[in-house]
Amino acid sequence: MTTSDPSAFIVRGQVLSFRDDPFAAGSDAATAYQSDGAFVVEGGKISVAGPAQDILASHPQLPVERYTDDLIMAGFVDSHVHYPQYEVIASYAGDLLEWLDNYTFPFEARFADREYARKIADLFLDRCLANGTTSASVYATVHPQSAGTFFAAAEARGLCMTAGKVMMDRNAPDNLRDTAQSSYDDSKALMEEWHGRGRLQYAITPRFAITSTPEQLEAAGTLWREYPSALMQTHIDESRNEIAEVRRLFPDARDYLDVYERFGLAGPGSNFGHAIHLTERERDAFAATGSGISHCPTSNMFLGSGLMDLGQLRGGANPVALGLATDIGGGSSLSMFRTMKAAYEVARLCGYGLHPTHAYYLATLGGAQLLRQADHIGNIAAGYDADFIVVDLRSTPEIANRMEHLSDLAEMLFVQMMLADDRAIRATYVAGRKLYQRSGAHEH
Numbered sequence: 259m260t261t262s263d264p265s266a267f268i269v270r271g272q273v274l275s276f277r278d279d280p281f282a283a284g285s286d287a288a289t290a291y292q293s294d295g296a297f298v299v300e301g302g303k304i305s306v307a308g309p310a311q312d313i314l315a316s317h318p319q320l321p322v323e324r325y326t327d328d329l330i331m332a333g334f335v336d337s338h339v340h341y342p343q344y345e346v347i348a349s350y351a352g353d354l355l356e357w358l359d360n361y362t363f364p365f366e367a368r369f370a371d372r373e374y375a376r377k378i379a380d381l382f383l384d385r386c387l388a389n390g391t392t393s394a395s396v397y398a399t400v401h402p403q404s405a406g407t408f409f410a411a412a413e414a415r416g417l418c419m420t421a422g423k424v425m426m427d428r429n430a431p432d433n434l435r436d437t438a439q440s441s442y443d444d445s446k447a448l449m450e451e452w453h454g455r456g457r458l459q460y461a462i463t464p465r466f467a468i469t470s471t472p473e474q475l476e477a478a479g480t481l482w483r484e485y486p487s488a489l490m491q492t493h494i495d496e497s498r499n500e501i502a503e504v505r506r507l508f509p510d511a512r513d514y515l516d517v518y519e520r521f522g523l524a525g526p527g528s529n530f531g532h533a534i535h536l537t538e539r540e541r542d543a544f545a546a547t548g549s550g551i552s553h554c555p556t557s558n559m560f561l562g563s564g565l566m567d568l569g570q571l572r573g574g575a576n577p578v579a580l581g582l583a584t585d586i587g588g589g590s591s592l593s594m595f596r597t598m599k600a601a602y603e604v605a606r607l608c609g610y611g612l613h614p615t616h617a618y619y620l621a622t623l624g625g626a627q628l629l630r631q632a633d634h635i636g637n638i639a640a641g642y643d644a645d646f647i648v649v650d651l652r653s654t655p656e657i658a659n660r661m662e663h664l665s666d667l668a669e670m671l672f673v674q675m676m677l678a679d680d681r682a683i684r685a686t687y688v689a690g691r692k693l694y695q696r697s698g699a700h701e702h
């Protein structure tokens with residue numbers, strides 16, 4: 259076979275991909291693993307994937323990037339993260355509402371300065387790449403330029419990213435408030451400029467019910483009806499104090515989700531962060547309306563928000579669309595390995611065993627599904643964008659030692675998800691271009 263792209267190449271290694279959703283189809287049926295696999299990258303996409311001997315034989319002219327001892331998998335998808343909170347990480351605070359007031363809001367105020375926003379956007383994206391994260395759904399701040407700056411930085415790297423300007427018109431400091439009208443106008447202008455441009459898409463982003471008036475939630479719903487291909491992201495049912503405040507602010511609502519439903523802010527394409535303390539009605543409504551949830555386990559532990567019952571949401575007969583997320587800076591790590599570990603541990607505390615293939619699915623293709631992009635990111639398969647990572651399976655002495663005693667693929671994946679972090683990311687490719695290569699003492 260010939261290719262028209264002169265820069266086409268083959269990647270060879272231990273390739274992990276998904277044929278299906280393991281929660282629905284079971285781990286074995288859903289997971290594909292080639293111990294000596296390969297795929298062709300051309301024009302920024304994966305054109306064909308399969309056993310290395312087949313791919314090499316059919317493309318003898320192409321150069322080969324060999325990662326024989328490494329795991330090759332789709333880049334991680336972080337389905338809920340605040341780039342402006344990169345410097346808020348590990349701020350010693352009380353619960354969610356105290357943490358927002360004392361640390362998060364003062365840091366977010368700095369994003370009125372475009373230069374500062376640019377610096378943090380660059381830093382954040384480079385650290386995402388170093389952690390193997392190639393796509394994310396990102397909150398900016400209330401300042402429209404904080405979203406524009408982020409999109410520009412993502413575009414410069416060729417990244418597939420979702421983001422939105424936060425809408426917040428009450429219960430926040432003066433310098434962090436917009437109005438229903440200005441948030442509508444600014445979000446609309448940003449969508450006109452960025453939504454659907456290259457690999458970027460817009461998420462309408464009312465922060466949460468506490469910081470939006472009914473008028474602003476109405477404006478967000480109107481925007482979504484006008485731009486149905488955009489996504490909608492917000493927070494829900496994260497902490498007990500937050501829920502009590504929402505009940506006080508919206509006394510007529512049946513529950514927290516009902517506040518959003520009333521304004522047309524639920525359904526496919528919605529992405530609700532946290533969703534820990536759901537009532538039965540809310541849980542049923544999530545499944546019935548096709549609304550999505552981003553599970554943020556490191557954040558939920560750091561802020562003491564609670565234990566999301568993943569088994570209940572995803573393991574039963576009416577599964578809810580779920581992504582896995584770092585929620586920096588409420589979260590304590592940008593690493594999706596660390597996040598899978600936390601998800602495993604939180605599920606354990608709820609009496610549910612999160613199987614490793616299920617965790618990797620949530621961290622890649624499941625997140626892509628939530629962001630309505632599962633047809634082109636989150637997997638290694640023909641036709642997919644060539645966003646992938648090379649995982650060093652022996653990145654620390656403990657991991658290297660543990661790798662000597664494996665019984666199967668699931669155990670190998672489990673060891674990595676429990677013990678690995680950014681040190682395991684040997685290289686990160688975006689649209690076929692190597693944008694990150696590990697350097698220094700860990701390279702060998």
Ligand code: GUN
Pocket residue numbers: 340354358362465466493496557585588
């Ligand atoms: N709820 C409203 N805003 C935020 C935020 O920035 N982080 C978290 N974890 N929860 C929120």
Ligand code: ZN
Pocket residue numbers: 338339340493531585588
């Ligand atoms: Zn959040």
